[in-house]
Structure formats: C-alpha cells, structure tokens
Amino acid sequence: MSIEDLLRETLSDMAHEEQPPPPGRFLRVHGGRSRRRGLALAAAVAVAAMAVGSTFVVEGLSSRVAVPRGITEQGSDEALVGTGRGQITLTVREGLRLAQVMEKLSASTGRPVEEFWRAAEDGRTLGLPAYAKGALEGFAFPATYEVSSESSPGELLAAMVARFNRAAEDSNLVDGARHVGRTPLEILTVASIVQTESTNKRDMPKIARVVYNRLNHTPEMKLQMDSTVLYGLNKFGIRASNKDLKSRSRYNTYARLGLPPGPICNPGADAIEAALKPAAGSWLYFVTTDPEKGTTKFADSESEFFKLVEEYDKNRHRGIGENRGPGGRGGAP
Template sequence: MNIEDLLRETLSDMAHEEQPPPPGRFLHVNGSRSRRRGLALAAAAAVTVLAAGSTLAVQGLSSRTAAPEVLTGQGSGETRAETRITVTVNEGLRLAQVLKDLSTATGKPLEEFERAAKDGGALGLPAYAKGALEGFAFPATYEVSPTSSPEEILAAMVTRFRRVAEDSNLVDGARRVGRTPLEIMTIASIVQAESHDKRDMPKIARVIYNRLNHTPEMKLKLDSTVLYGLNKFAIKASNEDLKSRSRYNTYARLGLPPGPIGNPGDDAIEAALKPAAGSWLFFVTTDPEKGITKFADSESEFFKLVEEYNKNFRTG
C-alpha cells in the first residue's frame, strides 16, 4: 500500500467519511494498520506544508536520481518564486551539520531542528532506525516554504529516504547479504565517509564485508568512525583519538559501530547492498588531494600503500 492509499484509508477511518481525493504521490510502504496510521500522520505533515500554499521540491544529488519532483500547494496563492528556499544537503554530512545548515538556510532556531530530530516517530522513521535520525536525513536539494516547520522539513527528508529505500529494495537486499537494514545504512555511511570517488564505493564496501566476515574476525580500524564518536573533523585520527572508549572506536572494538556516522546518498547505499567482488582487506587513500584510493589484500601490500600515502602527504 502506498502513501496515497495510506492517507485516504487513515483519514477515512478517523473521520468516518468517504475517502478523500489522492493527496499526491509520496512513498510506498508496507506494514500493519497501527503502524500505517503513524506513518500516515507523519506523511500528513508534508501535506500540511503544501496545504498552506507552500512549495517543496526534492532533487537527488546522485547521477541516477530523476528530475526534481515538485509539490505545490494551493492554499495561499503565493507563487513558487516568492516562497521557495533552496537547501542543499550534501552526501555524507553528519546530522549535526545538516541541522545547522537547515537552521542557517531557513532562519529558524537550531534548537527547534534539534528538538524535532529527536522525535523519530513523528518524522516517519522506519522501525529499524530505532528512533535515530542519523543516516536517514537523505541528502538532496530541497525547496521549502518559509512557513515550513522543522518537523515538516525533516519529515520530508525521511520521506525521501523511504522512497530511495523502496527503490533500492533495502530490506530484502539487507537480508540477502546477511545484514539488517540498520547495518546496511551504517556500512553505507562509512562507505560515504571513506570514499573520494563514487567508483571506489563498491570496493570499499567489499573491504568492510571482508573484514567483518574474516576468520578470526578483524577489527574495521576506520578513522572515520573514531572521529565521529569524538565529534571531531580531520583526515586522520591521532594516536590519542585511537585510545577513545567510544562505541564508535573500530580500532578497539570488533564489528560495526552502533549506527550510521553520517547521511549517505544512494550510490553509497547501493554499494553497501551490492559490494564489488574481491579479496581486499585494506584500502588507503594514497593521494587525498587527487582522491586516489588503492586496495590491497595483504599486510605487505598495505604497508607499501601507507608509504605512498606518507610520501604524498609530505610533498603535498
């Protein structure tokens, strides 16, 4: 059942009236009646923006994403040119960065976005997100009305994620590779953070899987997760950083971190679902300035790549 039917059924149940006309195409979801009701109300938040006469457009940043989808309200008579605020959410940004950017672009207090982000149920997050918005604020270019609330804006981003998840068959795809949907989104967020070129994403995803599936299991040892746990931004974690007791310290802990470390785009999600074939256990961005990443399946090859990185870093 899609959101059009979902809204019609829910509103009809609530008002005991004839089914209202379709509100527009939003998203396809499945689930029980009680769960559908919550999702319908979350989707209704996006409809409220439109009913107020605002405009909301969504355009993905990926090369595979279709042309902008524009939803225009009829209520106030305001024109699209008068009302729209364009906000671009870049792939890989952490939620804290996303909320700051939204606050700056809309002029609404950051505290309002932070408060809205904590109410995962109202935003329509899937159950596997476990109430946390990190990883599910889908990166795209959004056009919103100045009257849109933080809740409505964030709900629209979640709606966009759910459509991408449906298109990529996220839930079934996760099952096929032996992972949960949350684990897939966690892997995708790491792939996004570690990639300088989207062509490398499937290979980086393969390295993550190979290390997770290695016997005995290998630690991931990824600087990106360590830095996220410390709320730091850097190219490389320091020796002091690696002593962190954070659950995101993949140098100290086996397995994946507890959740996404940023908000990945659909290329990274696709890579997490369909990693490249290969036996690599290591990757090194040997030339960060040029975005060159190389892969190795032995420690001796890995150390050679590290030497290459050190050489480029010193001369860069």
C-alpha cells in the same frame, strides 16, 4: 503507513474532489493516539514532497492544490497548512552528519537549530522506519529541496525522511539487506562508512567490500576506521590521534569488534547501493595514495598495504594530499 504513503493516498483522494471543504475541516488533532496519528497526517499533507529529477519540492499544499476531504480527527479546528509564501533552494550534500544538516537547515530558514533538534525527537511523526530505532542520523537524505518559508522544522525533516524512504524502496534496501545477511540499519551503517571514506563513487563498492571482508575475517578482525572514532568523539578530520584511539566510545572500531551502533553520516544513493552490492575481491586495506587526484588503491595483505602507505608518503612529501591522510586504518597505518 509511512508519511510518503499517507501523502500519496491523500493526493489520490484529491483527484476525485469536486469542491474543497471548508478549511476548518482540513486537519484536526486530539490528544493521545489520535493526536499521534494527526501529527503524522499533518506532516503528510502539510508538506508536498514531490520528486522533480533530483529535487524535492517542500511547500504548503494550500499553495498548490485544493484542500482534500476526509482526513480529519476530533478536536481543534486549527488548520495545519503552510501558506507557501516564498521558497528557499536547499541542497544537502552526501556525507553530512546530522548535526551539520541541522545547522544548514537553521541557517537556510532562519529558525533556531534547537527547533530542529526538538522536531527530531519523535521519529514516528517524521515517518522513520522501525529499523531506525527512533534515531534520525543516516535518514536525513541528501538531495536538493525547494523549501517553503512557511514549512515547520518537523515538516522539513519529515520530507527528508520521506525522500529516504523512497530511496530505500528504489534500492530494495530491506530485501537486499536480508539477501546479504544484514539488517537494514547495518547496511545503512556500512553505507555511511563508505560515504565518509570514499573520494569518489567509483571506489565505493570496493570500500564496501573491505568493510565486509574485515567483518567476516577469521580470526576476527577489527574495522579500525578513523571516521567512526572521530564521529564518536564529535570531532572532524581525517585521522584520529593516538589519544582518540583510546576512546571508550561505542564508535571506536579500533577497540571494539563489528560495526558501530549506527550510521556516522547521511549517505547518498550510491553509497547505499555499494553497501548492498559490494565489489568482488579479497581486499582488507585501502589507501588514498593521491588525494589530489582521488586515487585510492586496495591491498590484500599487510605487506602490500605498507607499500601503498609509502606511495602516499611520497605524494605527501611532494605537497600532494597535505589536507587528507590515507583514510581509515582499515585503509591506513
């Protein structure tokens, strides 16, 4: 059962409460298997992650509702509930790497970033789906969060995962992945590449199609995306250098066939939708010919591709796009 499911069940139980029990009965955890379940319950009930439009409210339940009965474990009498004193509005935009998300959470809450990394180590406690394989990258869903100053790093990350789980359910990610012959993690990996390589959501389904066309190309064709190379080297930028392209990283899609081993950022709903429902087309290349206007063009052949590169170079020489190259060499020379 996911954290969001536990929360939903808890709130449902509360609807039938007449009086709350003493705080000492709220949540008790004990070692071993009970402790693991207790931690999951703690994340579920200590964080109210409720959708309000595109905003998720993350705060201690004690500031919102009566304490529910019947969710106790044997052991300590300590109540794991935030006080809900004060709130911070935190917006996590699409396409941030997990390291960037952690820094943002640290800066917004004043907690050391190391606390967030420690909290990320136990994927089951955070409610990660099994296909995440315990890794949080790609599953810290971008959204606006109203964060309680009393929420712990684990609670905040659990709320982000709960928000991802809801988005996955809304997009029918698991069944949709099966329909296109991919695993859910592969779909999320494609979505992360699409998110990183796109200048606007309009082009996302086409960029997803380029990724799939390259993966399915006969003879086999490498993805050759600079974004994956840079991620593997923990670098930021638009274009990988020739030295970068010689990296032995598992994310070097110039040297290795197929997808990288996991997501390279935390994609939003539009990128996930594009990965599940790519546009129809035979494109193998794309070039952001006019970065200032966000114009990306697509090509089926190498000769067409080089014409698009020439167009990009003309714009660059006119002073357009000085800060952004053509993109990944799935879409750039």
